[in-house]
Amino acid sequence: MKFYDISVTAPDGSEVQMKDYEGKVVLVVNTATGCGFTPHYKNLEAMYESFHEKGFEIIDVPCNQFAGQTPGTDDEIHEFCQLKYHTQFPQMKKSDVNGENAIELFKFLKSEKGFEGFGKGAKALAMSAMLKKIDKDYKDNPEIKWNFTKFVINREGEVVARFEPTADMKEVSKFVEELL
Numbered sequence: 001m002k003f004y005d006i007s008v009t010a011p012d013g014s015e016v017q018m019k020d021y022e023g024k025v026v027l028v029v030n031t032a033t034g035c036g037f038t039p040h041y042k043n044l045e046a047m048y049e050s051f052h053e054k055g056f057e058i059i060d061v062p063c064n065q066f067a068g069q070t071p072g073t074d075d076e077i078h079e080f081c082q083l084k085y086h087t088q089f090p091q092m093k094k095s096d097v098n099g100e101n102a103i104e105l106f107k108f109l110k111s112e113k114g115f116e117g118f119g120k121g122a123k124a125l126a127m128s129a130m131l132k133k134i135d136k137d138y139k140d141n142p143e144i145k146w147n148f149t150k151f152v153i154n155r156e157g158e159v160v161a162r163f164e165p166t167a168d169m170k171e172v173s174k175f176v177e178e179l180l
């Protein structure tokens with residue numbers, strides 16, 4: 001399977017084909033509206049505004065699997081993001097990213113780029129401590145660990161990076177800009 005073979009369900013029930021993004025740099029992110037990382041929406045929107053005309057796309061997949069931090073309906077989530085962060089990038093239907101009901105897109109992304117750690121710093125230590133309580137083997141599996149895990153797909157459809165929510169958004173932006 002390749003990135004361009006996958007589709008994702010939009011909030012209206014239609015299928016969004018990843019092949020429609022062929023030749024573009026794509027960032028796929030699982031999001032939440034009530035998370036400590038929710039302000040990442042601000043940085044994501046800034047990236048979208050800066051890079052969209054150069055061939056950059058964001059695919060936002062709201063997910064309620066992490067401490068129930070995305071409780072709303074698809075409409076409520078979309079309204080929150082537009083009102084608070086003025087998001088313009090496409091938002092998909094709220095979906096699972098882990099477990100037996102995980103959508104195909106995230107199964108594929110995790111198979112291409114596994115977990116490589118949270119990096120350094122206070123947020124990284126806090127995430128590691130929290131996850132040890134939830135899954136003592138969290139370091140040894142590719143599962144999504146928390147909201148705002150980001151995958152970057154290059155213009156050839158290859159998954160070239162995975163950024164955990166603890167990654168500095170400036171680092172994510174710089175990485176994407178280099179691909180453009």
